Amino acid sequence: MHDAANSAAEAQAIDWIIRQRDPAFGDWDDFADWLAEDPAHAEVYDALASLDQDLDALPPESAPSVVIRPREQARPSRRLWFGGAVVAALVAMVSLPNLGLFGNPDRIETAAGEHRTIELADGSKIEINGASIVELDQDRPRFARLEAGEAMFHVVHRESDPFVVEAGTSRIVDLGTAFNVVRRDRQTAVAVSEGVVLYNPQRDKVRITAGKAIEANDDDATPPQVRDVDIANVGAWRSGLLVYNAASLATVADDLRRTAGIEISVSAAAADRSFSGALVIDKDRARTVADLAALSGTTAERRGDGWVLTR
Structure with a gap:
């Protein structure tokens, strides 16, 4: 009976994966209900979806689209595409026991282009971007560590029990509040869309309110400077929009790899170029790369499965 149940679950999971390759797929509520029927459904689906992502023989158009219900804001004119094959945790809140499918249940790792949303026991929510690692602690339910990548935190506030996020030495x-955190190399960036966070209260004591952001290097001896940001752009990666103000092309390339699974390298000749503007992550990856090249004054050359930006 157990083998029969597993075979049935695998057949159903394969059916969902095939159906989700259709850009017109919209049966997310029934999919969420199927996941909730049995904890094993999420495990079987994630395992098969991960395998499906690794099959190089599949054409790009076969990859299922990830659907996120965006916040109320102006939407780009083109239909947005959100990369990644593993979508179970995006369309339904995933319970913590189902996160560590292949190891530590408190360590959540996403592949490039994969987005995952989890809900904690206190009602707080973490939206995790691709190529990211978030660690939780069963003994500290009001704690998370962003080891690498990016995540948007929506925290249920408790005056006597503040929620703490660690990222590097930060x-x-x-x-x-609600706030977005990026951890790359030895740098941490924090942007707040709602409420207030306190950055390094034992050392820097930097108060970041809604519409403000900081970028801090681990080796900096002085507190980071607070700057203004557009609240609508905080965590905008969740709706397929990346906005920059004089960012390096290496930073943009890193964000595109993480958010959409697009592999871009920057040649030495273009390394000194900066980028300001907005990028819409299109279903057609080549179009997104072409937009970046045109707006940054570079040329995009196709190399294998990715692109190289040159002068």
């Missing part, structure tokens, strides 16, 4: 304490 410590971010919730004062009732």
Whole structure:
């Protein structure tokens, strides 16, 4: 009976994966209900979806689209595409026991282009971008560590029990808020869309309110400077929009790899170029890369499965 149940679950999971390759697929509520029927469904689906992602023989158009219900804001004119094959945790909140399918249940790792949303026991929510690692602690339910990548935190505020996020040497304490954190190399960036966070309260004591952001290097001896940001662009990667102000092309390339699974390298000749503007992550990856090249004054050359930006 157990083998029969597993075979049935695998057949159903394969059916969902095939159906989700159709850009017109919209049966997300029934899919969420199927996941909720049995904890094994999420495990079987994630395992098969991960295998499906690794099959190089599949044409790009076969990859299922990830659907996220965006916040109310102006939408780009083109239909947005969100890369990644593993979508179970995007369309339904995934319970913590189902996260560690192949190891530590408190360590959530996403592949490039994969987005995952989890809901914690206190009602707080973490939206995790691709190529990211988030660690939780069963003994500290109001704690998360962003080891690498990017995540948007929606925190249920408790005056006597603040939520703490660690990223590198940085410590971010919730004062009732929603905020986005990026961890790359030895740098941490924090942008707040709602409420307030306190950055490194034991050392820097930097208060970041809604519409403000910081970027801090681990080796900096002085507190980071607070700058203005557009609230609508905080965590905009969730709706397929990346916005920059004089960012390096290496940073943009890293964001595109993480958010959409697009592999871009920057030649030495173009390494000094900066980029300001907005990129819409299109279903046609080549179009997104072409937009970046045109807006940055570079040329995009196709190399294998990715692109190289040159002068």
